[in-house]
Amino acid sequence: MALPSWASVIIALGTAAVVAVCIERLCSRLTRSNFVPAGKHCFITGGSSGLGRGLAIELAKAGADITIVARKLEELESAVLEIKKFRQSESQKVIFISADVTSKDDVVRAFDEAKTKMDRNPDCVFACAGASYPRFFLDYSLEDFDKSIHLNYLGQVYVAHQAASRMRDSAIKGGKIVFVSSMLGMLSFAGYGSYSPAKFAVRGLADTLRNELKQYGIGVHIFFPGGIRSPGFDKENETKPDVTKEIEGANEPQTAEECAKSLMKGLYAGNYMIMVDFISEVLRCTTRGVSPSNNFFLDTFLALVGQPVASGYALYMDYLVKSLKRQ
Numbered sequence: 004m005a006l007p008s009w010a011s012v013i014i015a016l017g018t019a020a021v022v023a024v025c026i027e028r029l030c031s032r033l034t035r036s037n038f039v040p041a042g043k044h045c046f047i048t049g050g051s052s053g054l055g056r057g058l059a060i061e062l063a064k065a066g067a068d069i070t071i072v073a074r075k076l077e078e079l080e081s082a083v084l085e086i087k088k089f090r091q092s093e094s095q096k097v098i099f100i101s102a103d104v105t106s107k108d109d110v111v112r113a114f115d116e117a118k119t120k121m122d123r124n125p126d127c128v129f130a131c132a133g134a135s136y137p138r139f140f141l142d143y144s145l146e147d148f149d150k151s152i153h154l155n156y157l158g159q160v161y162v163a164h165q166a167a168s169r170m171r172d173s174a175i176k177g178g179k180i181v182f183v184s185s186m187l188g189m190l191s192f193a194g195y196g197s198y199s200p201a202k203f204a205v206r207g208l209a210d211t212l213r214n215e216l217k218q219y220g221i222g223v224h225i226f227f228p229g230g231i232r233s234p235g236f237d238k239e240n241e242t243k244p245d246v247t248k249e250i251e252g253a254n255e256p257q258t259a260e261e262c263a264k265s266l267m268k269g270l271y272a273g274n275y276m277i278m279v280d281f282i283s284e285v286l287r288c289t290t291r292g293v294s295p296s297n298n299f300f301l302d303t304f305l306a307l308v309g310q311p312v313a314s315g316y317a318l319y320m321d322y323l324v325k326s327l328k329r330q
């Protein structure tokens with residue numbers, strides 16, 4: 004008995020959709036690396052506070068050995084005590100190294116010390132150190148731009164360079180480098196003239212290395228958090244213009260713990276670009292370009308519906324800033 008033509012069309016479309024989804028899942032499985040933190044040496048810059056500290060705690064829970072790096076000794080010491088409480092076993096090592104990521108010599112020394120104290124080079128490196136001092140472009144001194152690019156961009160370049168060269172030379176299997184950008188590495192607006200460009204630059208570097216480091220089997224990921232309630236966040240809010248607060252009001256800040264958990268979840272899923280909530284996922288889809296998708300069909304759909312929303316948001320940002328003139 005012949006099926007009516009509409010039924011054949013539905014069956015054909017349904018079959019095509021199922022085949023497409025299976026191909027997408029298969030490709031995604033073949034191109035993604037596993038993340039198994041247990042027994043790994045995880046090296047975290049900015050590990051004494053905020054996201055970095057939250058991440059160190061999650062990695063300790065997952066069974067990793069941890070090196071945290073930052074400048075202030077007191078904060079490092081107290082973070083190590085706290086992180087140790089979350090270990091699965093007493094045999095997991097948690098150590099700290101005081102170093103400034105804006106200094107090339109310090110970064111090399113930090114990796115040397117980490118290797119000596121842990122008896123091996125890091126398997127996973129997380130570049131969390133960073134800070135933002137928002138104000139209007141014309142209220143910055145020219146030195147402020149140097150400082151931001153040194154900390155928020157070059158601070159990740161030096162760390163990634165050491166990480167990759169040691170992973171290659173000691174033939175680390177399943178090495179990972181995780182960059183920390185921000186939603187402000189995908190869009191920007193009034194107040195972030197020194198910070199956002201550095202976070203965009205981090206994306207350029209991550210895109211380059213995601214491709215280039217495949218020859219050594221090193222996995223590269225990039226994290227784009229929204230606001231994180233942290234000591235750094237309190238500090239930036241002291242200089243943040245009101246209009247900046249208003250524009251970023253669409254984003255609900257997370258705790259460092261929630262944010263670190265989002266990062267872990269993205270790493271377990273093997274995603275290249277890791278986001279923290281639905282709005283930021285949509286933003287990712289509207290700016291993805293040739294970067295790998297997290298789910299090809301869903302990402303393409305979200306890009307389509309998200310683009311008008313993104314353009315509408317730009318109108319809202321411009322309206323708020325234009326209104327400043329009239330005050």
Ligand SMILES: NC(=O)C1=CN([C@@H]2O[C@H](COP(=O)(O)OP(=O)(O)OC[C@H]3O[C@@H](n4cnc5c(N)ncnc54)[C@H](OP(=O)(O)O)[C@@H]3O)[C@@H](O)[C@H]2O)C=CC1
Nearest residue numbers: 049051052053054073074075103104133185230231233235
């Ligand atoms: N807070 C937020 O709203 C958001 C933050 N981010 C990004 O997430 C990351 C973490 O931010 P957050 O959780 O707020 O961090 P915090 O401000 O709470 O902590 C920053 C950490 O980085 C360290 N650090 C700062 N400067 C240097 C340096 N020159 N050398 C070595 N270590 C340094 C600090 O220690 P010490 O001062 O002792 O060196 C501290 O451990 C940053 O890259 C930030 O840009 C992204 C989106 C939102």
Ligand SMILES: CCCCCCCCCCCCCCCC(=O)[C@@H](N)CO
Nearest residue numbers: 135185229230251253254285309313316
């Ligand atoms: C589909 C697209 C819709 C667009 C909606 C956009 C919403 C804007 C929210 C911007 C949030 C910025 C968080 C800043 C985090 C940060 O890095 C600072 N705290 C500095 O540390």
